Amino acid sequence: MNKFIVCLFILFLSACATIPKQQVEKGFKVEFGYITDVDGAYVISPNLKIISKDGVPLNRFGVRVENIDKVSYSLGYYIFKFNSVTESYEKFAAEGYWIIKPPMNLEYEAFLFEDKKPFFPGAYQFVVIVEEQILQAIAFEVVDSDL
Numbered sequence: 787m788n789k790f791i792v793c794l795f796i797l798f799l800s801a802c803a804t805i806p807k808q809q810v811e812k813g814f815k816v817e818f819g820y821i822t823d824v825d826g827a828y829v830i831s832p833n834l835k836i837i838s839k840d841g842v843p844l845n846r847f848g849v850r851v852e853n854i855d856k857v858s859y860s861l862g863y864y865i866f867k868f869n870s871v872t873e874s875y876e877k878f879a880a881e882g883y884w885i886i887k888p889p890m891n892l893e894y895e896a897f898l899f900e901d902k903k904p905f906f907p908g909a910y911q912f913v914v915i916v917e918e919q920i921l922q923a924i925a926f927e928v929v930d931s932d933l
Contacts, residue, residue: 814851837929
């Protein structure tokens with residue numbers, strides 16, 4: 787568990803830019819940012835800085851995952867929040883075990899987002915799990931809309 791937290795912390799330190807780049811890892815394209823509905827389809831706008839007011843994000847945000855090899859896969863996620871008192875990440879939310887495959891999903895893509903919990907200002911990690919393994923951890927920041 788300590789190695790996992792250290793890895794997440796290192797990934798957090800390496801995420802310095804506000805605009806994330808598309809990443810391809812192990813045959814998957816991963817994008818993080820604001821999620822909008824355009825003509826009935828989700829579209830992601832890259833951004834690592836999420837704005838919230840009273841714990842409610844002003845826009846839906848999350849991760850888009852696509853298997854570019856077009857192979858079915860299982861998917862889930864964890865979200866961790868940085869605790870400044872203990873100086874470690876603590877589990878904030880977890881969801882999943884979805885199977886992404888045709889005929890339900892011809893594009894082999896999924897959008898992951900958490901809309902049940904309040905997001906107050908701070909540092910977070912969005913960890914994408916594929917086939918019960920960590921695919922990628924994405925560091926992002928939630929800031930107050932008043933700033």
